[in-house]
Amino acid sequence: MSAPDTPGLIDRYLQLCEDRRLDEAGSFLAPQARLVFPGGREYSSLREMAAASTGTYRWVRKHRDRYLVGDDNGRVTVTSLGRLYGEWLDGTPFEDIRYADVFVLDGAQIVEQHVYNDLALVASLRDA
Structure with a gap:
């Protein structure tokens, strides 16, 4: 897969995750893919990741503003930058x-996903 194709692949994967079409999204992942989320939480599947988020918000989506593509020792890296929006558990919207x-890709498969966001920080400030 050439680098220009990878932002579209990542965008499709993220959309499927947002739509909770997790089996379809999982087809983008390599076997034993690493899914690392804020706080160093690591998940072995998208279903495990989705289940862990149920105590934080009702739903969340992404405004995907831009993609950066690079090389990591022969593997393609894609960084998706943007803004989260959604609804807290009490029904209050956030944006x-x-x-x-x-993302680190080996060919057309995601071998690593590292997620960084300010969701926990904003939630803690909201509760203060």
Whole structure:
């Protein structure tokens, strides 16, 4: 897969995750893919990741503002930058919470996903 194709692949994967079409999204992952989320939480599947988020918000989506593509020792890296929006558990909406997702691809498969965002920080400030 050439680098120009990878932002579209990542965009499709993220959309499927947002739509909770997790089996379809999982087809983008290599066997034993690493899914690392804020706080160093690591998941072995998208279903495990989705289940862990149920105590944080009702739903969340991404305004995907831009993609950065690079090389990591022969593997393609794609960084998705943007803003989260959604709804807290009490029904209050939130928006414009920054995020960065870093993906490492081997061919057309995601071997690593590293998620960074300010969701927990904003939640803690909200509860203070």
